[in-house]
Amino acid sequence: PSPTSPSSSSPPPPPSSSSVAAPPGGGRRKRPLPRRVKLLLSPRARIKSDRRRDFLYRHSSDGVDSNLLILLHGAGDSHVPYDGLARRMALPQTASLSVSASSFGTGDG
Numbered sequence: 001p002s003p004t005s006p007s008s009s010s011p012p013p014p015p016s017s018s019s020v021a022a023p024p025g026g027g028r029r030k031r032p033l034p035r036r037v038k039l040l041l042s043p044r045a046r047i048k049s050d051r052r053r054d055f056l057y058r059h060s061s062d063g064v065d066s067n068l069l070i071l072l073h074g075a076g077d078s079h080v081p082y083d084g085l086a087r088r089m090a091l092p093q094t095a096s097l098s099v100s101a102s103s104f105g106t107g108d109g
Contacts, residue, residue, distance in 0.1 A: 056083040058096045065095040072099055 056079060059065055069091060071082035079098040086096030 054100050054102070055079065056098045058083060058086055060093055060095050061087075061090045062092055064093040067091070067094040069094050069096045070099065071096060073101060075101075 060067075069086055069089075071079070071086060073079050073082055079100040082098040083096065086098065
């Protein structure tokens with residue numbers, strides 16, 4: 001094949017970051033989290049004891065909470081053992097939330 005044939009041509013280089021168009025509407029600007037949310041999500045956050053019966057939140061063992069593992073238990077069980085399971089799994093960059101079914105109410109309305 002000749003150097004000008006389509007089969008021997010290489011693909012064009014990717015566009016540089018300066019030539020990439022902004023998304024429609026100018027994109028979304030990041031807003032800072034409210035202070036209360038920052039405190040709740042902090043690795044040093046404490047859960048009040050009255051909330052422990054509804055859920056247990058555990059930050060990632062490596063301190064980077066990029067993912068969230070939500071653990072739900074079956075009928076007649078408790079959310080507490082699942083918190084221990086998440087701790088033993090020690091998934092990297094993964095926080096865990098074990099939720100008690102009783103925190104959802106009875107579903108009567």
